[in-house]
Amino acid sequence: MPKPLDPKCQLCAKLPTAKAKVLHGTNGDGCWNPKVCHNRRSFYRRRTDDNSAQLDAITVEPPAKYVAVLYLYKEPGDKPLHALGAELWLGQQPICRLEPIHCFGLTAGKIRTYTDQVLQAFASQYAISLYQYKDMFEISPTHCPVRPCPLNPDL
Known part of the structure; x- marks a missing residue:
């Protein structure tokens, strides 16, 4: 070898x-x-x-399919949700974004209802069927983009 x-x-x-x-x-x-x-x-x-x-390079166009992705800003483990956001992708490109919001005081049931409403809004906006999020990403709350934010008071 x-x-x-x-x-x-x-x-x-x-x-x-x-x-x-x-x-x-x-x-x-x-x-x-x-x-x-x-x-x-x-x-x-x-x-x-x-x-x-x-090496020869080829390109093959990936299938264009609508997928919804949920972004959860929270600490790892069983910690409360700080903020959430979502995106709708068509193939390899994001086409619609729900700007992140803080989840202060929202119960798990209200958060679930809100995320379901986001899916329905994506579906009605683009006349498609969406039943669930394709993927969920947990991001550290220190990267929260919502301003003002108690974790980033200087920004």
């Missing part, structure tokens, strides 16, 4: 020789070896060029 490529050498091969000697020579991290580094740098440069030249 061949030896795996060294990522450090791959990055070094992209640098000019003078800069590589400064970074990796005696004043740098000390890994520069004049007996092997010139050949190795050449090998890595040619290998990268050869591999990219041998």
Whole structure:
């Protein structure tokens, strides 16, 4: 089995020789070896060029399907929900967004009702059928985009 490529050498091969000697020579991290580094740098440069030249790239259009995604701003575990937002995607592009709202004082039942209303609004706006969210992402409340926010009073 061949030896795996060294990522450090791959990055070094992209640098000019003078800069590589400064970074990796005696004043740098000390890994520069004049007996092997010139050949190795050449090998890595040619290998990268050869591999990219041998691969053909194709594109296949992914299926365009409507999906709803729910964003929950909360701490991991059994912690209260800080805020929530949603998006409607068609294929690989978001097409409609519900701006996030704070969930202060909302019970689990009211949050469930609200998220169901969001699905119904997406469905009626685009004349489609949506029964559930395709995915839910939990995001740390420190990334809450709602302003003003008690977690980010300076912003």
